[in-house]
Amino acid sequence: MKEKNPWYTPLTIIITVIGVIAIVALVTVAVLQNRPLLQKYKYGIVLDAGSSHTALYIYQWPAEKDNNTGRVEQKHSCKVTGKGISSYAAQPEKAGMSLTECMQEAEMVVPAKRHSETPLYLGATAGMRLLNIENRSASDQVFQAVEKALQSFPFSYQGARILSGQEEGAFGWVTVNYLDDRLKQGLETTGALDLGGASTQISFVSHDYDISESPSNSMTFRLYGNDYNLYTHSFLCYGKDQVLRMALAKQTQLGPSTILDPCFHPGYTTTRNYSSLYDSPCVSGRRPREAPTNFSHKGEGNFTKCQEVVKSLFNTTACKYSKCSFNGVFQPPLQGPFGAFSAYYYVMNFLNLTDTSIHLETVKNNLASYCATPWNQIKQMHLSNVKEKYLAEYCFSGTYILTLLTEGYNFTKETYSNIKFIKKIKGSDAGWTLGYMLNLTNMIPAEAPDSPPLPHAGYVSIVTVIAVLLFILLILSLRPVWPRCSKQPQIV
Numbered sequence: 353m354k355e356k357n358p359w360y361t362p363l364t365i366i367i368t369v370i371g372v373i374a375i376v377a378l379v380t381v382a383v384l385q386n387r388p389l390l391q392k393y394k395y396g397i398v399l400d401a402g403s404s405h406t407a408l409y410i411y412q413w414p415a416e417k418d419n420n421t422g423r424v425e426q427k428h429s430c431k432v433t434g435k436g437i438s439s440y441a442a443q444p445e446k447a448g449m450s451l452t453e454c455m456q457e458a459e460m461v462v463p464a465k466r467h468s469e470t471p472l473y474l475g476a477t478a479g480m481r482l483l484n485i486e487n488r489s490a491s492d493q494v495f496q497a498v499e500k501a502l503q504s505f506p507f508s509y510q511g512a513r514i515l516s517g518q519e520e521g522a523f524g525w526v527t528v529n530y531l532d533d534r535l536k537q538g539l540e541t542t543g544a545l546d547l548g549g550a551s552t553q554i555s556f557v558s559h560d561y562d563i564s565e566s567p568s569n570s571m572t573f574r575l576y577g578n579d580y581n582l583y584t585h586s587f588l589c590y591g592k593d594q595v596l597r598m599a600l601a602k603q604t605q606l607g608p609s610t611i612l613d614p615c616f617h618p619g620y621t622t623t624r625n626y627s628s629l630y631d632s633p634c635v636s637g638r639r640p641r642e643a644p645t646n647f648s649h650k651g652e653g654n655f656t657k658c659q660e661v662v663k664s665l666f667n668t669t670a671c672k673y674s675k676c677s678f679n680g681v682f683q684p685p686l687q688g689p690f691g692a693f694s695a696y697y698y699v700m701n702f703l704n705l706t707d708t709s710i711h712l713e714t715v716k717n718n719l720a721s722y723c724a725t726p727w728n729q730i731k732q733m734h735l736s737n738v739k740e741k742y743l744a745e746y747c748f749s750g751t752y753i754l755t756l757l758t759e760g761y762n763f764t765k766e767t768y769s770n771i772k773f774i775k776k777i778k779g780s781d782a783g784w785t786l787g788y789m790l791n792l793t794n795m796i797p798a799e800a801p802d803s804p805p806l807p808h809a810g811y812v813s814i815v816t817v818i819a820v821l822l823f824i825l826l827i828l829s830l831r832p833v834w835p836r837c838s839k840q841p842q843i844v
């Protein structure tokens with residue numbers, strides 16, 4: 353006769369079945385109760401009207417969480433065809449029209465029932481700052497045209513304006529640290545380096561400096577219960593396109609109608625127009641009196657000489673503060689890691705120089721040999737997939753970036769490795785737009801939100817483990833019954 357398994361008594365079977373059903377029910381209720389109902393999203397749209405081009409970003413976040421936890425992410429981006437809105441000074445309506453395609457894309461991406469509640473912002477940066485200095489009424493007309501175009505879409509239009517350099521720098525810093533989840537957790541923050549076409553920004557938290565030394569460079573925030581004292585500065589005219597103008601202006605001032613430019617590849621040659629070169633407040637003061645219409649621009653491909661030209665655009669002698677970067681601008685000691693984005697990334701990524709663990713001298717040597725490569729060879733290798741204008745300027749831009757970081761901001765060969773060249777963080781572009789929207793929609797609270805002591809997954813696991821333990825205890829408590837059942841004769 354077979355031994356009867358004591359576990360097979362009707363009582364234990366019934367208890368087991370009820371127990372399993374109870375556990376499944378308990379876990380299901382716990383999961384359903386705590387799961388966000390349906391993943392419904394809200395949306396926000398920001399247009400970045402930069403000096404070289406405009407880009408549209410669509411952000412989304414779970415509808416029930418818009419007030420606290422850091423869950424905003426980039427859903428979509430669209431690059432407006434053509435140049436930046438400031439280039440339409442002579443025909444403002446076209447600035448508005450240029451945005452149509454991307455705005456239509458936004459209408460498709462954002463679900464129709466959310467259109468009317470989706471905020472839409474346009475922020476313009478250094479290109480419009482310069483146009484505003486140069487020709488106030490042209491800048492106003494561009495804004496009127498842009499405003500009219502944006503209002504014709506079904507979103508909740510919140511206005512178009514020029515950001516100050518401080519705002520541009522600070523919102524870039526907010527974006528980077530928000531996406532890295534550093535703000536909510538009160539971690540050490542990352543500095544932000546943004547290189548545009550017409551201006552460049554540096555923003556970081558430096559603990560041991562006196563903000564009163566230069567109040568115009570300081571911004572204070574209280575975010576998620578932490579206080580931040582941010583140093584930020586925007587150098588107008590030190591974006592890479594305006595710096596190139598300044599470099600050319602400097603070299604053409606010497607007089608000849610042909611300039612041999614060390615920042616361009618050997619064999620590169622083009623004819624440039626004096627008026628269009630000097631058509632910017634960054635250089636207009638330097639225009640030679642009796643310049644011919646055109647000048648010939650030839651490349652020489654010499655990194656060391658190029659660096660000298662670029663260095664001459666930084667004034668590092670005058671400083672009325674305890675410490676300066678350049679042009680008499682206060683800068684506290686650099687601190688912490690830095691994220692460098694926008695043109696910093698485009699240029700260093702093209703040059704294969706994004707790895708900052710490589711020694712700075714090696715980086716310079718690599719760039720020097722790139723600059724010395726004949727223009728024909730460069731074109732043969734890359735012209736099929738890179739715009740010729742960008743391609744011609746990477747040697748200059750790379751040299752400018754290294755010079756700005758070391759001679760301008762005072763990064764050393766030791767601190768260079770604190771910089772990370774980045775394009776995106778967790779799928780969202782690094783740039784000022786996200787920080788701008790978070791601020792305007794009050795999505796980063798000053799105080800830490802009250803959150804449940806456990807994350808959802810932890811809560812469910814604990815409930816499950818406790819339920820299973822209780823169940824085992826129950827089964828074990830029935831054990832005294834078993835010996836009786838097993839007192840069966842064991843002989844066959």
Ligand SMILES: Nc1ncnc2c1ncn2[C@@H]1O[C@H](COP(=O)(O)OP(=O)(O)O)[C@@H](O)[C@H]1O
Nearest residue numbers: 402403404405477478548549550551591695698
């Ligand atoms: N693929 C690329 N390679 C090199 N440079 C690029 C690339 N894409 C964009 N850029 C440059 O990045 C810069 C972006 O600046 P932008 O945001 O338009 O100006 P700003 O921020 O000064 O208003 C411009 O100089 C533009 O030419």
Ligand SMILES: [Ca+2]
Nearest residue numbers: 402477548694
């Ligand atoms: Ca920009």
